[in-house]
């Protein structure tokens with residue numbers, strides 16, 4: 001159901017890989033709410049071609065950009081402003097990748113080249129995106145920038161591996177850059193800490209099936225879906241949340257404040 005919350009707003013959405021991607025579902029919702037945008041993903045992800053279906057459905061253009069390349073980001077941001085006809089109102093950073101996770105390398109036995117690459121792609125890219133937006137004065141006043149995070153930034157989830165550290169860095173960058181973006185440009189910056197969600201990135205984590213079930217049983221409202229995340233993002237892009245900034249906002253059915261639940265106790269007592 002559309003409320004026209006993003007009517008007239010323009011932006012960039014990073015990270016729609018396939019219809020399960022949180023960014024994909026968010027793009028569909030932004031479109032429904034009246035927003036216009038450019039879709040982007042890494043050149044290698046483009047080769048799968050699915051993003052073009054989303055572009056067609058949402059009347060949007062696609063520009064390839066590796067989020068670790070300043071040159072690609074300059075090109076993306078300047079061309080997006082040209083295509084959309086002015087400065088931007090919203091940006092979604094929905095990017096994550098760890099080679100250590102993908103290749104099953106334990107946290108206690110890191111390949112540091114991979115660790116470095118994962119940090120660059122998953123976390124430093126957020127700084128790069130914001131620095132490029134800031135230097136090009138690409139955001140309208142009261143614009144909104146959102147990145148997606150996970151609770152492993154605060155608490156231990158052993159199999160989340162080096163992605164936990166990447167998310168801690170990502171959340172810190174949101175606060176640090178958010179200060180300058182707020183003070184100098186009246187733009188807000190937040191992260192949403194999302195429940196485990198069955199996507200390509202999510203399912204790549206060892207033991208994912210176990211921890212999505214665990215989170216479901218722990219959370220009084222159950223896990224937040226990708227659609228819930230998209231809806232939350234819409235509110236953060238809308239004018240209804242103008243002074244929400246520098247926050248890490250949990251969209252997790254209550255998981256982050258739980259100690260133990262009846263559902264988990266039942267399982268333990270009956271095991």
Ligand SMILES: NC(=O)c1ccc[n+]([C@@H]2O[C@H](COP(=O)([O-])OP(=O)(O)OC[C@H]3O[C@@H](n4cnc5c(N)ncnc54)[C@H](O)[C@@H]3O)[C@@H](O)[C@H]2O)c1
Pocket residue numbers: 014015016017018020021022023041042045065066067068093094095096097121148149150193194195196197198199200201202203
């Ligand atoms: N799925 C979950 O359980 C979960 C939970 C909390 C947070 N998140 C976060 O949500 C975000 C989106 O992930 P998702 O679950 O939708 O998975 P996804 O695999 O659909 O999306 C990850 C995206 O990152 C893109 N990407 C990778 N390297 C890139 C690069 N160099 N430049 C540009 N883009 C690049 C991929 O192409 C892909 O589109 C990530 O930040 C992820 O960590 C996911």
